[in-house]
Amino acid sequence: MVIRLKNVVKIYKVGEAEIRALNSVSLEIKKGEYVSIVGPSGSGKTTLFNVIGGLEPVDEGEIWVDDKPVHKLKEEELARLRREKLGFIFQDFYLLPTATALENVMMPQIGFKPTKEIRERAKMLLEKVGLKDRLHHLPSRLSGGERQRVAIARAFVTEPEVILADEPTGNLDSENSIMVIELLEAFHREKGTTILFITHNLDLANRAKRQINIRDGKIVRDEVR
Numbered sequence: 001m002v003i004r005l006k007n008v009v010k011i012y013k014v015g016e017a018e019i020r021a022l023n024s025v026s027l028e029i030k031k032g033e034y035v036s037i038v039g040p041s042g043s044g045k046t047t048l049f050n051v052i053g054g055l056e057p058v059d060e061g062e063i064w065v066d067d068k069p070v071h072k073l074k075e076e077e078l079a080r081l082r083r084e085k086l087g088f089i090f091q092d093f094y095l096l097p098t099a100t101a102l103e104n105v106m107m108p109q110i111g112f113k114p115t116k117e118i119r120e121r122a123k124m125l126l127e128k129v130g131l132k133d134r135l136h137h138l139p140s141r142l143s144g145g146e147r148q149r150v151a152i153a154r155a156f157v158t159e160p161e162v163i164l165a166d167e168p169t170g171n172l173d174s175e176n177s178i179m180v181i182e183l184l185e186a187f188h189r190e191k192g193t194t195i196l197f198i199t200h201n202l203d204l205a206n207r208a209k210r211q212i213n214i215r216d217g218k219i220v221r222d223e224v225r
């Protein structure tokens, strides 16, 4: 099991109000699974990713990534876990605007490996996502689909065991959406990377063998087709 959640509760307090963003969620994801996560806006999908990555503490329950108890780790250990085991992809790409495509992809590894080695790997990944002619472009000079492909290359530069993609196609047209999903599927096939992706697009969600449906902070359906 690469990810395991046991009775996880996440509460946000806003003034007097309490929002149970995750309401006793239990979940097991095996190594190498490719899983889509669907559910209405505000149902807790992004919160689920945030607690798996230790970006938000939980109020109750346990979260394990491999053999690491995320719910107990200190900030340094969490940073290391995110760097070594997890790759994040977001709807808004989050590229550094002042850095080129190549520099953006290199960024997560800088200081942890020889620069030359990182550059070679980053170039290889950019070539894989079809951007070998865009290495030195700033994000502002790339199309939306190209930006997301840079973000995908960046997420894979550390060879993560798990990719958490939060509406990676949310800002893309259908042609670019398919391209992005096909790239994730290719990495999944070739590297055995475990992939969880959140989407509002049911056609894309249906491409995954396992589909998890979240509603009001609970898993209401979890099916393998």
Ligand SMILES: Nc1ncnc2c1ncn2[C@@H]1O[C@H](COP(=O)(O)OP(=O)(O)OP(=O)(O)O)[C@@H](O)[C@H]1O
Residues within 6 Å of the ligand: 012, 013, 014, 019, 020, 021, 039, 040, 041, 042, 043, 044, 045, 046, 047, 048
């Ligand atoms: N930092 C926060 N402070 C307070 N409430 C929050 C915070 N983040 C999320 N929430 C609330 O927690 C609930 C779950 O939010 P979450 O972002 O996980 O939803 P989501 O399923 O990702 O929705 P969407 O599809 O719109 O992205 C929502 O009711 C939201 O308003």
Ligand SMILES: [Mg+2]
Residues within 6 Å of the ligand: 045, 046, 047, 166
């Ligand atoms: Mg969200």
